[in-house]
Amino acid sequence: MGPMTDLTTPAPPSTADRPDTAPVADLIAARLTEHLAPTRLEVVNESHLHAGHMGDDGTGESHFRVDLESPAFAGLSRVARQRLVNQALAQLLATRIHALAIRARAPGEA
Numbered sequence: 001m002g003p004m005t006d007l008t009t010p011a012p013p014s015t016a017d018r019p020d021t022a023p024v025a026d027l028i029a030a031r032l033t034e035h036l037a038p039t040r041l042e043v044v045n046e047s048h049l050h051a052g053h054m055g056d057d058g059t060g061e062s063h064f065r066v067d068l069e070s071p072a073f074a075g076l077s078r079v080a081r082q083r084l085v086n087q088a089l090a091q092l093l094a095t096r097i098h099a100l101a102i103r104a105r106a107p108g109e110a
Contacts, residue, residue: 024061024096028089032068035088039107040069050099062098074106081105 025043032041044065051060066085073081081104086093093100 024092025064027092028064028066028097031088031092032066032085036068036070036072036084038068038070040067042067046101061096064097064099065101065103067103069105069107069109071107073104076106078104 025045028043029041032038032043044067045061045063046065047060047063050063068085072084076084082102085100085102085104089097089100
């Protein structure tokens with residue numbers, strides 16, 4: 001008979017469930033997907049471009065660029081779109097992201 005599996009012990013959480021250890025780019029993508037349901041999303045870690053600059057915490061995960069398209073942005077100004085992104089990422093912006101460049105557009109916009 002093989003080893004028994006204890007079904008009462010939960011599986012360990014994935015790194016996406018542990019914000020203290022998950023890559024910041026993955027956390028950004030997960031939160032934007034959850035809050036804004038983008039039809040297109042690109043998260044780029046640009047921290048290497050800022051190594052040694054103010055705000056570089058040495059982790060290699062402090063400066064990011066996001067390019068996203070979401071129906072949630074339809075009819076909103078550029079500032080309102082950026083506010084939605086900032087709200088979705090508020091906790092990360094307060095703790096793990098030093099700089100965030102945002103390109104936010106509605107479907108069908110160039």
